[in-house]
Amino acid sequence: MSVDDLLRNHGLKKTTTRKQVLDIYLNTDHALAVADVEEALGDGVDRVTLYRTMGTFEEKGLLHKVYDDDGKLKFSLCSSDCSSHQHHDNHLHFHCRKCGKTTCIENVAVPEVEGLEGFDIQDVYMVANGTCKDCIQAA
Ligand SMILES: [Zn+2]
Ligand SMILES: [Zn+2]
Numbered sequence: 001m002s003v004d005d006l007l008r009n010h011g012l013k014k015t016t017t018r019k020q021v022l023d024i025y026l027n028t029d030h031a032l033a034v035a036d037v038e039e040a041l042g043d044g045v046d047r048v049t050l051y052r053t054m055g056t057f058e059e060k061g062l063l064h065k066v067y068d069d070d071g072k073l074k075f076s077l078c079s080s081d082c083s084s085h086q087h088h089d090n091h092l093h094f095h096c097r098k099c100g101k102t103t104c105i106e107n108v109a110v111p112e113v114e115g116l117e118g119f120d121i122q123d124v125y126m127v128a129n130g131t132c133k134d135c136i137q138a139a
């Protein structure tokens with residue numbers, strides 16, 4: 001899927017920042033915090049525009065939030081069935097404590113939470129922490 005197709009499919013106008021940010025996500029295999037995206041974009045990126053772009057992407061179903069024990073909010077590219085109405089990113093995330101990378105494990109679904117009567121659950125996050133394959137192989 002190209003950057004242009006992704007923007008069009010999610011009803012977003014093409015802007016330089018949107019295209020640049022999506023391009024970064026399409027070329028990475030792990031979650032990125034806003035600061036990581038800012039660094040990848042280099043000088044000349046307007047921070048306010050960047051934050052707004054990330055927010056729009058989250059809202060429109062292009063990026064989903066990823067929480068890990070780094071304590072930094074990160075974002076990861078959504079699967080193709082996310083839209084502005086609903087995210088479907090109820091999968092496990094793996095956080096490597098060696099390299100700090102967090103990746104989507106899309107074939108492991110977060111289980112339904114049961115037995116919390118009277119509560120309104122909006123999000124459930126499941127993170128596995130440990131050492132990733134790359135770090136194990138490099139050791
Ligand atoms: Zn999503
Ligand atoms: Zn690692």
Ligand SMILES: [Zn+2]
Nearest residue numbers: 076089104105
């Ligand atoms: Zn994910």
